Amino acid sequence: MKVFVTRLLPDTVMGRLELSKEISELRVNREDRPLTRKELEDGIGWCDIILSQLVDTIDSSLMNINPELKLIANYAVGFNNIDVAAATEKKIPVTNTPGVLTETTADLTWALLMGISRRIVEADNFMRSGKYEAWSPTLLMGSDVHSKTLGIIGFGRIGFALAKRAQGFGMNILYSDVEEKSFASEVNATYMDMYSLLKQSDFVSLHPFYDEKSHHLISERELKVMKPTSYLINVSRGPVIDEKALVNALSNDEIAGAALDVFENEPDMEPGLTDLDNVIIVPHIGSATLDTRTAMGNIAVENILAKINNSDLPSCVNPEVL
Ligand code: DGY
Numbered sequence: 001m002k003v004f005v006t007r008l009l010p011d012t013v014m015g016r017l018e019l020s021k022e023i024s025e026l027r028v029n030r031e032d033r034p035l036t037r038k039e040l041e042d043g044i045g046w047c048d049i050i051l052s053q054l055v056d057t058i059d060s061s062l063m064n065i066n067p068e069l070k071l072i073a074n075y076a077v078g079f080n081n082i083d084v085a086a087a088t089e090k091k092i093p094v095t096n097t098p099g100v101l102t103e104t105t106a107d108l109t110w111a112l113l114m115g116i117s118r119r120i121v122e123a124d125n126f127m128r129s130g131k132y133e134a135w136s137p138t139l140l141m142g143s144d145v146h147s148k149t150l151g152i153i154g155f156g157r158i159g160f161a162l163a164k165r166a167q168g169f170g171m172n173i174l175y176s177d178v179e180e181k182s183f184a185s186e187v188n189a190t191y192m193d194m195y196s197l198l199k200q201s202d203f204v205s206l207h208p209f210y211d212e213k214s215h216h217l218i219s220e221r222e223l224k225v226m227k228p229t230s231y232l233i234n235v236s237r238g239p240v241i242d243e244k245a246l247v248n249a250l251s252n253d254e255i256a257g258a259a260l261d262v263f264e265n266e267p268d269m270e271p272g273l274t275d276l277d278n279v280i281i282v283p284h285i286g287s288a289t290l291d292t293r294t295a296m297g298n299i300a301v302e303n304i305l306a307k308i309n310n311s312d313l314p315s316c317v318n319p320e321v322l
Helices: 011-018 039-047 060-064 083-088 102-117 122-128 157-168 182-187 194-200 222-223 243-251 290-308
Strands: 003-006 025-028 049-054 071-074 149-153 172-176 189-191 204-205 231-234 255-259 279-281
Touching: 003 011, 003 039, 003 194, 011 025, 011 122, 011 290, 039 060, 049 290, 060 083, 071 204, 071 290, 102 122, 102 157, 102 204, 102 279, 149 157, 157 172, 157 182, 172 194, 182 189, 222 231, 222 243, 243 255
Parallel strands: 003 025, 003 049, 049 071, 149 172, 149 204, 172 189, 204 231, 231 255, 255 279
Antiparallel strands: none
16 A cells, blocks of 8 residues: 655654555655645545644545545544544544653643743743842742642543642642543542632643634633633643633733643744743644654554554544444
């Protein structure tokens, strides 16, 4: 089968794809940039299997170009870049890369939480710009993390992994989700509705599955419910937050700060966001370690090889097509 890879992956993953005897032809975007729509159209028209990225919009009209498309193997745990309903209707299986990025993404969430509360980026900029003259009792005071309350919205794998880290810091852990989770007792996490959580938390971390129900889950109303001393962290998907409302809330000190790995209109950011000191912004690097990006690639390759060999797909998100 012919496989189209829309972006270079870590070396060992590329090696597996290039050396695979099962793949008859491989086409790879070797340039360090996302493909244009036209290039995606050409590639999808050529291949049997596409190995896609979260920046590739795979909608129904793109799928229509190739009625013989056999598999969409997405290189991410999230798959909101793909119209899965359309794929299901066309009987095209879609796979993702779950599990392997849980701990790595929780690590980054923790780094953002610590970074924003202790003003690490601001402090680093302060030093680099030569402003440090002497120790001061009031210089760059932040907020404690230990013993504070962490509210986790969306208590799946990553939310749970974050809670484990918070336990080590003696935090009080709250969570909200569509339903109570039996495993929450393992980390002493208390279930409550989202508005009670927003009201009580010193840190609110967002980990919901992104779909139309979680679009703008955090908007003006929710930001007003949060304490003025609390911080918002998002490593899920940008549109979970109404970014315009967030910039307003941060500018008016309605909350203490925000740390964001994802943005509503990536790679763009809401005007005003980069002017604020009380934010940390990083470019969607939640899973960006060599080990994890390699593991994600290996899952995508295993899904591809399973499809070629007609065996069970390790991580199909629309198993009803099988
Ligand atoms: C994902 O996998 O969905 C992340 O956003 C990128 O690793």
